[in-house]
Each structure stands twice: as structure tokens, then as C-alpha cells.
Amino acid sequence: YVALNINLPNAVTKAGPTFNDGDAKEFAVKTVHLVLYDNTGAYCTAKDVTIDGWTNNAADHITSTGKTGAIEVENGNITQALVLINSPFAIGDYETAGTFDALNVELTKTAAALTDDATGFFMSNAPYYDGATVKSLYKIDVKKTEADALLAANANPAVKVERAVAKVTVDFGAGSFEKPGIGRAVLKNWELDMTNDKLFPVRKA
Numbered sequence: 001y002v003a004l005n006i007n008l009p010n011a012v013t014k015a016g017p018t019f020n021d022g023d024a025k026e027f028a029v030k031t032v033h034l035v036l037y038d039n040t041g042a043y044c045t046a047k048d049v050t051i052d053g054w055t056n057n058a059a060d061h062i063t064s065t066g067k068t069g070a071i072e073v074e075n076g077n078i079t080q081a082l083v084l085i086n087s088p089f090a091i092g093d094y095e096t097a098g099t100f101d102a103l104n105v106e107l108t109k110t111a112a113a114l115t116d117d118a119t120g121f122f123m124s125n126a127p128y129y130d131g132a133t134v135k136s137l138y139k140i141d142v143k144k145t146e147a148d149a150l151l152a153a154n155a156n157p158a159v160k161v162e163r164a165v166a167k168v169t170v171d172f173g174a175g176s177f178e179k180p181g182i183g184r185a186v187l188k189n190w191e192l193d194m195t196n197d198k199l200f201p202v203r204k205a
Contacts, residue, residue, distance in 0.1 A: 086120030
């Protein structure tokens, strides 16, 4: 059995003085695909899973946590997990790809398709630093019993997911501002430094 916890972004996606929560459609969960790999990144199995509710993390007010429960698996070589929420892939596509690297190539879907209200905003693993390197897949342990799988899920870091397409608004005109005792900043112009025109199932770190 395997189990994991998923950390979902669910608020503060809008810039502005009120920091309003994001629209509900931006973090609506329609489907959850769990794709499991061995330590080389080779495909082991994929599951269409159900999350039994989401618990808001009141401390940060920007995430919710969901639990998969214990999931029976047939492959004992599983060590890594990929979570895709509102995935653009069919469940059989992961096996066809064969490896995580083969799956994580540029998407042909448009940003509009990945943020469609009917299918939900596409979300997937947020890359993280493990102290030595940046990783895209999260640790998951195979256990002989459901109870042990649930314990392992709580012991391992939750899988953090992020939206493939996000927005940001900056509204600060030319001028200056000063913080007593710290310093003064002068803003002249905003210039777009870089535009990312490619989308991947998991962000390239």
C-alpha cells in the first residue's frame, strides 16, 4: 500500500491591498492522478484517486491539505510520486510515456485549455530542494499494511502542487517610498524581463 498527503494552493492569488482569496474555480479539484515511479524515474503504475475532503491550513491561509488514504499497489519498486490535478492526460498516457522524463516534455495544450472552468486549473508537483539538489518527484514508501502506509504518508513531506498557469498583477506607479531606519527606494519604470512561453507537466526547475 501507498499513501500521501497533498498540499494544494487555494488563496491569495490576487495582488492588491485587500489580498482577496482566489476564485473558487482556480483551486477546484475535478480529478487527481497519482503516478508512481521507481528510483530511476521509470513508470510503475498510475491511479485515479479520490481525496476525501480538503482541510484549510489556517496558519498560512494559502493552502489546503488532502489525504489519499491507503492505495493498493502491485509494484514493490515504487519510491517516487507525481500528482497531477485536473490533468490534461488520460490515465493510460503515463504508462505509454514510460518514464517521468519522457512525460515531462513541452505541452501542446494552450494556457486557456489548462485553465478551463469545466476541467479545472491544471496543477502538478512543485519542484523542491532536498538539501542537495532540486527534485520534481516526491518520496513515497510502499508498506505491507494500510495502517503503515498512512503512517508513512504523515512522516514524509506532503506533495506540494502548483498551478501550471498563474497570474500576477503589479500596480505601483513611478515614484518613491521610504521606510524609516531602513532606506528609500525609487521606482522609475517596469519592464518585462522575461516571458515564459512554454508549458510542461512539471515546471522545469
